[in-house]
Amino acid sequence: MAEETSKGHVPTVIADDVHIVYRVNGTGGGKGSATAALSRILRRGKGEPRGVRKVHAVRGVSFTAYRGQAIGLIGTNGSGKSTLLRAIAGLLPTESGKVYTDGQPSLLGVNAALMSDLTGERNVVLGGLAMGMSREEIRDRYQGIVDFSGINEKGDFITLPMRTYSSGMAARLRFSIAAAKNHDVLMIDEALATGDRKFRVRSEERIRELRKEAGTVFLVSHNNKTIRDTCDRVLWLEKGELLMDGPTDEVLKAYERETGK
Ligand SMILES: Nc1ncnc2c1ncn2[C@@H]1O[C@H](COP(=O)(O)OP(=O)(O)OP(=O)(O)O)[C@@H](O)[C@H]1O
Numbered sequence: 001m002a003e004e005t006s007k008g009h010v011p012t013v014i015a016d017d018v019h020i021v022y023r024v025n026g027t028g029g030g031k032g033s034a035t036a037a038l039s040r041i042l043r044r045g046k047g048e049p050r051g052v053r054k055v056h057a058v059r060g061v062s063f064t065a066y067r068g069q070a071i072g073l074i075g076t077n078g079s080g081k082s083t084l085l086r087a088i089a090g091l092l093p094t095e096s097g098k099v100y101t102d103g104q105p106s107l108l109g110v111n112a113a114l115m116s117d118l119t120g121e122r123n124v125v126l127g128g129l130a131m132g133m134s135r136e137e138i139r140d141r142y143q144g145i146v147d148f149s150g151i152n153e154k155g156d157f158i159t160l161p162m163r164t165y166s167s168g169m170a171a172r173l174r175f176s177i178a179a180a181k182n183h184d185v186l187m188i189d190e191a192l193a194t195g196d197r198k199f200r201v202r203s204e205e206r207i208r209e210l211r212k213e214a215g216t217v218f219l220v221s222h223n224n225k226t227i228r229d230t231c232d233r234v235l236w237l238e239k240g241e242l243l244m245d246g247p248t249d250e251v252l253k254a255y256e257r258e259t260g261k
Pocket residue numbers: 022023024055056057075076077078079080081082083084
């Protein structure tokens with residue numbers, strides 16, 4: 001590693017034999033109906049839930065990510081991609097193994113919390129503040145963020161509450177806010193899937209820029225073309241295990257051969 005560092009390969013994320021286990025409470029309490037949920041709430045604080053099931057979502061994953069890399073995460077549904085990203089972001093504890101990161105990774109998911117009762121405008125400001133931008137920086141970049149999102153292309157939507165947005169519009173605004181800042185490590189979880197083609201092209205361009213600005217970008221996507229256009233390296237997860245880690249072309253070819261996609 002020391003030799004690589006001297007050549008300019010600076011590691012940003014190191015995952016060392018990472019295992020993630022979810023614990024699901026109350027699985028013995030019913031079939032997931034509303035009544036079962038209600039009875040769980042009523043039982044809360046009155047003793048242990050009846051059943052705890054474990055889901056071993058990530059199994060012994062190790063890799064090192066470097067500055068300037070865009071890394072795609074692929075794998076069939078439920079293979080552990082989102083779980084791994086959330087662990088790298090520090091949102092989930094590891095069962096065993098360690099994640100080391102340089103700087104604070106930012107996770108941009110389709111479910112990133114923006115306030116649905118507030119206007120898009122207020123959310124741009126709050127989102128910027130939450131990412132550590134100053135009010136002046138936000139003021140300077142405000143118009144750029146709105147233009148990038150394309151929210152106002154069909155009318156003055158940015159001054160309406162976010163709950164009135166379509167899911168695609170909300171996802172676009174979230175991406176635009178996050179992309180306004182340079183990140184050491186930016187993780188994007190399927191956020192591009194909901195945008196239309198024009199927005200996707202613009203976002204892919206921004207991802208390439210973020211890479212050039214020496215950040216590391218992780219991108220979860222089921223769209224192989226998006227991965228091919230933006231990533232230089234791909235991690236393929238299956239049943240929580242890292243099946244393959246290599247150059248985009250090589251891994252995608254093997255993936256397409258295996259899944260027929
Ligand atoms: N909050 C949770 N509680 C319990 N199990 C969970 C939770 N979130 C995910 N899992 C389980 O962990 C495994 C991995 O899920 P994960 O969402 O990481 O997969 P994914 O590869 O991102 O899937 P997809 O491509 O469908 O988004 C699955 O078996 C899933 O059921």
